[in-house]
Amino acid sequence: MWWPVGVLMRGKVVVKWGGGLITEKNQLCTVNRDVIHDLVETISICHEHDLDVILVHGAGSFGHLRAKQWRLNEGKIDPSNFTPDESCSTQEQAIELVRKDMLTLNSIIMEELTNADISAAVLPPHIWANGTGDNFEGDLTFFANAPEGIVMVTYGDVVSCDEPMGFGILSGDDLVTRLAIEVPNVKRLVFAIGGVDGLLRCPPQRATDDDLIEIWSPNIKFEGEHQQDIDVTGGIGLKAARGAKVADNGIEVMMVSGQHPQRVADACIGVETRGTKVVSNQ
Numbered sequence: 530m531w532w533p534v535g536v537l538m539r540g541k542v543v544v545k546w547g548g549g550l551i552t553e554k555n556q557l558c559t560v561n562r563d564v565i566h567d568l569v570e571t572i573s574i575c576h577e578h579d580l581d582v583i584l585v586h587g588a589g590s591f592g593h594l595r596a597k598q599w600r601l602n603e604g605k606i607d608p609s610n611f612t613p614d615e616s617c618s619t620q621e622q623a624i625e626l627v628r629k630d631m632l633t634l635n636s637i638i639m640e641e642l643t644n645a646d647i648s649a650a651v652l653p654p655h656i657w658a659n660g661t662g663d664n665f666e667g668d669l670t671f672f673a674n675a676p677e678g679i680v681m682v683t684y685g686d687v688v689s690c691d692e693p694m695g696f697g698i699l700s701g702d703d704l705v706t707r708l709a710i711e712v713p714n715v716k717r718l719v720f721a722i723g724g725v726d727g728l729l730r731c732p733p734q735r736a737t738d739d740d741l742i743e744i745w746s747p748n749i750k751f752e753g754e755h756q757q758d759i760d761v762t763g764g765i766g767l768k769a770a771r772g773a774k775v776a777d778n779g780i781e782v783m784m785v786s787g788q789h790p791q792r793v794a795d796a797c798i799g800v801e802t803r804g805t806k807v808v809s810n811q
Contacts (some may be wrong), residue, residue, distance in 0.1 A: 540716040543709045548587025550723030550787040571794040575620040591634040599623035631775040651681040711791030721787030727805030772807035782807040
């Protein structure tokens, strides 16, 4: 795909803030504002190093809990499968509530960016994207042609899909895949995740510092938690798979703990740090 861009372009980094990092994933619509505040500072560091940022954030408790209850990731389902509750009685109403909640979460992030004197613009996927998975349809021109220093923001969302599905969940991990590969001059993709330092050789509750996989490719096994009772996307396994696809295109990919903002900043600017470097099988 050809982009009408200038000869001299600043490098870009695509950053994914995990939903389980920036929210309390088990408590409906509960945000970790201190974590967001610290992560915003890492964007300022990117700008100091002449790197523009495309920011994608997850949903956490602002999306997954209600989306799971109403099976929004599965598309249209016979209404007889659901019991109405006090907040909504149909999947269509659930979609509107999830989108509203995601806009609320995003507004908190945008507020923190503004407080740090960072200019940003948000593009909610339900406005511009169709379909799920990393082959979704959508125009990435606005991300590619953003003015220097403007942080373009988007997030995992409920989007329209072709019939008979009708709608589905477009994961932030699929968004970052396309953005990292298709937007010109992206140098790195960084996943800021919660609870772990990266990919591990054993379950997180049993892991020691030595169990971190420092360099991972798809032929290496790893252990990770996927809260299937809550999560409506693919968990850390999807991040690893999508990261490997991005690495196939010659882009650096790192997974680091977002609870250590300096690691996030270092990964973004290309400084060696604790985490997992994702590489291709090639």
